Amino acid sequence: MNERSASQQTVLLRRGEVHSPADPFATAMVVERGQVAWVGSEGAADAFADGVDEVVDLDGALVTPAFTDAHVHTTATGLALTGLDLSGAPSLAAALTLVRDFAAARPDDRILLGHGWDAARWPERRAPRRDELDEATGGRPLYLSRIDVHSAVVTTALLDLAPGVRGKAGFIDGEPLARDAHHVLRAAAYAAVTTAQRTEAHRAALAHAASLGIGSVHECAGPEISSEDDFTGLLGLAAQEPGPRVVGYWAQQNVDTARRLGAVGAAGDLFVDGSIGSHTACLHEPYADAAHTGTAYLDAAAVAAHVVACTESGLQAGFHAIGDAAVVAVVEGMRAAAEQVGLARIRAARHRVEHAEMLTPETVAAFAELGLTASVQPAFDALWGGDDGMYAQRLGVERAHTLNPFAALLRSGVPLAFGSDSPVTPLDPWGTVRAAAFHRTPEHRVSVRAAFTAHTRGGWRAIGRDDAGVLVPGAPADYAVWRTDELIVQAPDDRVARWSTDPRSGTPGLPDLSPGTDLPVCLRTVVGGRTVFVRPGE
Incomplete structure (x- = not known):
């Protein structure tokens, strides 16, 4: 494939597999002026061949929406x-x-x-x-x-x-x-880091993301994490240079600062508590390996005040909450805010909770009631879950098995947006999808299709965009091209069926992500119709 980067060109991709709900058997796609213009079959693609600036022969490759990493x-x-x-x-x-x-x-x-x-x-x-x-x-x-x-x-x-x-x-x-x-x-x-070092770091991170098929990242910044200069420098770089889109969140209880800096929300890592590994997540019951319950940074009253301020200002609110006591503080604060500004406005604002690891059936139901987006990191379970992992060391096996209940969230209608929290866990979108589909606690598993949606369309929905993260006419042309093995359809109960041409299935296939299989390799990443990554030799 020859690299072409002009976002205004018309490009025809053909002879591949296009993952699109518009046509589950699509093998071709037309991109025009930075948007998906058409998706369909190889035979119908001939009608476009003479009117495009570039024809990309996919040679059997898979085309999917680009991933969104919702916490970076x-x-x-x-x-x-x-x-x-x-x-x-x-x-x-x-x-x-x-x-x-x-x-x-x-x-x-x-x-x-x-x-x-x-x-x-x-x-x-x-x-x-x-x-x-x-x-x-x-x-x-x-x-x-x-x-x-x-x-x-x-x-x-x-x-x-x-x-x-x-x-x-x-x-x-x-x-x-x-x-x-x-x-x-x-x-x-x-x-002590120089501006030049920061810029080098920004470019390195965004280039690495693009090489993995990531088209958008949600930057979770704040005064306790980085600096205003760092945040505005990143947003400026992303606006000026080809690469993944950067959506900025500024974690401070000052909505005026978030607005001044160009953030879409006074959200992200606005800490209600800390982390399980550092014994600072706020729990109802003491840690199994420490005689205390962690650290609370914000209470329900502070949460409510911030949510009201953000809602009135037209910004998203969001909180870092990991421990069960911290999640309850967020829920109670959100409910108190709803009493002041109305439940409909709280739901419409799509406020977020980052991590939300220690959930109960009651707090899951509250997330659904309040319209909260759960911005979660499946790789945490892959790294720290299981009977002998860090979660079990800190909390005991019984409590560890309750963490990261993705299936319960989906069943309750809670919107999921997947991310990595990089550098806590690496940027690895297909690995993230695999981690959710093969959760160490089986009852928390979701289908590959649901996990893929949470890592593509889910990130767009988390910022209020329902028209993106999917390859249908009119959507932004943010997509990735992959070298992969045979496509399959996975049901929520982990049964898999080989891809069939039976039109009654109506479900696009995805790669087999079973443990031990090779993950897809990104060949090209395109953002807004502009190529931002091409694997050497392609």
């Missing part, structure tokens, strides 16, 4: 791609070796940044000590975020850049930094 931290993702990634370190000793090698290879960096350590997976079962990191870096400033980005370890030199941090909540000498102390040190670390 773009700068941190880019810095992980260009910096120190500890997610694959098998032990504390190996992690320290990686830190030492990285410091030696980057002698001119003002600050060393790394991500991804997870002591729960190491045989030593502990985080790196500050003295170990001081030795490994030669006394230079270093910030290393835990895999969930809710705690971090740092060197003495970085502590010296924020001397007041020792009096902040979450600072316990000799322990990983959490809560306010972590936020202060993260801000100090990111403040």
Whole structure:
């Protein structure tokens, strides 16, 4: 395939498989002026062949809507791609070796940044000590975020850049930094990153997303996560350069700031609590491995005030809520807001809850009643679920089995938008679909088709767009071309049927994502009719 990037051109794609509800047996598609103009059969495509600027021979490839990753931290993702990634370190000793090698290879960096350590997976079962990191870096400033980005370890030199941090909540000498102390040190670390480094990170993250068939990302930024300059710089770059669309959320209880920065919502990681791995998710009952119930950052009254302010301002509200007590605070706050502004307005605003891991039948029903979108990350279960995973260590096996109940959410009519929370888990859209379809707890599984919809159309619906994320005439021409094996149709009960030409099925096929199978390979990604990625050699 030859790369053509002009969004105003008319392009005919033919001799492939086009995943479209407009025609479940489509093999061709016409794109015109950045929109899908026609979807249909190979024979009918001949009528368009002479009137297009380009003909793309798919040679049997699959065309699908581009994925939307509904929860991304773009700068941190880019810095992980260009910096120190500890997610694959098998032990504390190996992690320290990686830190030492990285410091030696980057002698001119003002600050060393790394991500991804997870002591729960190491045989030593502990985080790196500050003295170990001081030795490994030669006394230079270093910030290393835990895999969930809710705690971090740092060197003495970085502590010296924020001397007041020792009096902040979450600072316990000799322990990983959490809560306010972590936020202060993260801000100090990111403040030392130059504009050029940030721009490099943005480009790296967006280019990587495009190479995976991702056409849109929801940037979840905020004053405790990044900075205003970082946020506006990312939005500006995405508007000026070809690449995935970036939809910005600013997590602050100040709707005027969110509007001024160009955010679609004062939402995203507006923290009601922390994370399970860092023992900061807010629970009703104590952790199985710690004698406390986590941390509450916002109560129901604060949630209600923020939701009312956002609703009145025409912005989305949204909250990071993981623990069961945090989710209840969001639900109670939303209901209190509905009493003030009316339930219909709350539903129409499509407010969001990020992560929403510890749900009960009552809170699932409340999400449906209030019209809340659940922005969730199936890879969390793949990484931390199961009888011996991190969830079970922190919560016990019985509670761990209740987490991430995707099937219950769908049955109740709760809109799902899938994401990665990258760099917490990697950008990996087909892996995310697989994780939802083959959840470690079988009763929480959804069909591949439902998971695919949540990772494509679901992300568009989460921002109030019902006309996108699907290949039908009039929709934005955001699509990806894939090399894949035979297509199948999977039912919600995990039965699969080989793709048939029986028109009574009326269901487009999708790749077989059974564990052990190869995931599709992205050959081309197009956003708004403009090619933003072509695999070399295609």
